[in-house]
Amino acid sequence: MSFLVNIFFAIILTLGFGYFAINVKKLVRNINMGRDVNRSDNSSARWNNMLMVALGQSKMVKRPVAGFMHILIYVGFVIINLELLEIIIDGLFGTHRVFAFLGGFYSFLIGSFEILAVLVLVAVVVFWARRNVLKLGRFANPDLNGKPRKDANYILYFEIVLMSLFLLMNAADFWLQQAGVEHYIQAGSFPISHFISPVFNGLNEGTVVMLERTFWWMHIVGILIFLNYLYYSKHLHILLAFPNTYYADLNAKGKIDNLESVTKEVQLMMDPNADPFAAPAPGADEAPAKFGASDVMDLNWVQLLNAYTCTECGRCTSSCPANQTGKKLSPRKIMMDTRDRLEEVGRNLDANKGVFVPDNKSLLNDYITQEELWACTSCNACVEECPVNISPLSIIMDMRRYLVMEQSAAPQSLNAMMTNIENNGAPWQYNQMDRLNWKSE
Template sequence: MSYLDSILFAVLLVFGFGYFFSNIIKIRRNINLGIDVNRKDNPKARWKNMAMIALGQSKMVKRPVAGILHIIVYAGFIIINIELLEIIIDGLFGTHRIFAFLGTLYNVLIGSFEILALLVIVSVTLFWIRRNAIKLKRLANKDLAGFPKNDANYILYFELVLMTLFLFMNATDLHLQNIPGGFSHFITAGSYPVSQFFEPLFNGVSNESVLLLNEIFWWLHIIGIFIFMNYLYFSKHLHILLAFPNTYFADLNPKGQLDNLESVTNEVKMMMDPTADPYAAVPENTVPSKFGASDVQDLNWVQLLNAYTCTECGRCTAACPANITGKKLSPRKIMMDTRDRLEEVGKNIDANKGVFVPDNKSLLNDYITPEELWACTSCNACVEECPVNISPLSIIMDMRRYLVMEQSAAPTPINAMMTNIENNGAPWQYNQQDRLNWKNE
């Protein structure tokens, strides 16, 4: 690699990582638009969650075929990219396999990378067949129409091409290493259990041509990695990074335990305090507390982190009894809509120099309809099924709270029930004194 190539690589490196981190800063800014909530309790349980669920993929293997294939792709992609460190050093300083001094360990590493690369290619191919040929119901749902469906395929193509380029890069490297007397700066290093079968393809090709092909494969591989890395911001595969904090900050309370709204708690405390003055002057510029959520800024930051972490796998929707019976609700769509609205709000802030300008839109109605929200049975099936501990239910409940307490827009049967509780102390429409009349019948 020439001095000019090293400079070009350095520019590519700075631009690639610079754009990546600028988008990470945007994501962090958007997540912090949410209401603050304390998720620093019980660190031991949180670390265990992250290790078991994000790193160990424990919830993925509940569906063995998809789970094992996902573990192969996940492990392969993460482990193979350890070699990215060597590629960066070689690219900056024009060296060749700088870690070859590790000897046997290096040979084992490269050999393992190649086997994993082959397994990734096989797994990705099977994923493509499941998604596009077999068309599993949860992967062909209307939730995924348009970009979401294409996005999933783009990622599969990316991974297939990156692994193929990795193997052909190694095959040409091995061919140049095997030239009698040595060739250029190519030292003998590494073990190539897979690419050795591709190496004969270059027999009869001039050394200079093989060298050119090696450089082409090398450049395409590293450029592909940078493109993939920066594409994550726009893709559902952002969960590759966010699954770790998402599982760490997940709700540790038992499923079904709902949180109390602080705004409601404060109102009740004031009502019960005989010294409180309900007509006391409110400090200037104080924004009244909102009951529930109508837009993304009303959700807490963990819920917004959930939205960015959603894998769009559809396990939540496939397990949702409301969706199974034909209701409009899809927990996956709830998370996708929340992310889309959050991105819209973020772009609004970017366009207005760091300030959100009201756009007469909101998450409620413009993205998620009351019909979807009231279809939920609050059974927690979606929360149980999610492989990265996302809670669509928490968003649904907060938005239903807004409909009830801010807009009095609950369905008629629910309004009737609450009226009966207020008047009769029970959900039924008869006087308390008549409750035991059945005994006399």
């Protein structure tokens, strides 16, 4: 019977990790739909960026209360799940607390896990209250209506259930250890579940064994469900924050990239000796088929990685001056819309055996409106505030570039400015002969 249980556990484990691997493959495919961009430079700065921002949570603590609570959940959840290795070995080979041979260190680990589990529960309850009772502004924003708001709560409920199952599993195990039941060896330290175990008093040993096994199975299956839910959730950032911070743009935040093909065209116009009909030099980049971006395939792969990494925390939107003054722009929505469109394109590929069938939709207009794009002041507040170095501004600028260079669809005030620059050499409407008169005043 025990052998059959081990086989069943192996099947459940294979299905859980197998489905996760399928989704990871799909995720990589979707990100790779983006244009190529080189982010292999300055590896030391990139590693430092990842260690400080993703692992060290350095930008989270700029808001101390939320930052501290997030670190508790992050550290607690990750460390507690180190026990997953022991659970997998026990499940596959029918052992029980296989690492008990570590002795005092094992007791220290289990005791630490229990204390962290309680701290995680406290932090999760605080986060739940901030979202659903206090209803902080950035969590009450309309761009979270529907699935995003539910998703955030689902994750909190998941964590409450998983931590509770962990403590109940340990409490039943401790009770069975104290009762001297065969197979339940004396191992571990239980500073929290020690106080929970009396709830099993009055039950017979067989019933408590059944409860312990139930909690154990629910805990491991819950972890596998949580793992596979990540792909469909904003909590994919648990995994993607690390590559996202590594591949983040290291340039100064005020620096906006220029299109090389346009730069070369300007240089050609300014060089009186240049031959406009000369063939391009070997290896020179050709002009892009499209200037800017109107759909997700026009963005680069780092921008698509950004979209999947978005935590939907709303720090970007709460710091956006355009949003604060009532404009339609929400940087968080820009990232959520990009991810939603990318997922839609991915489903199109899945349905058509890897070939994208035009669906008469695009990121521009169908998801993100021109009003949103032109409301942006390009101040970089959203980029500065993001705890995982996402850049909504880069997507906004690429889509603006498309509107201006491909559709001549800039606002009237911007068109007037560009006309003045073309005709007068300055943004203002006056004679070119007068453009330097201000220097004498």
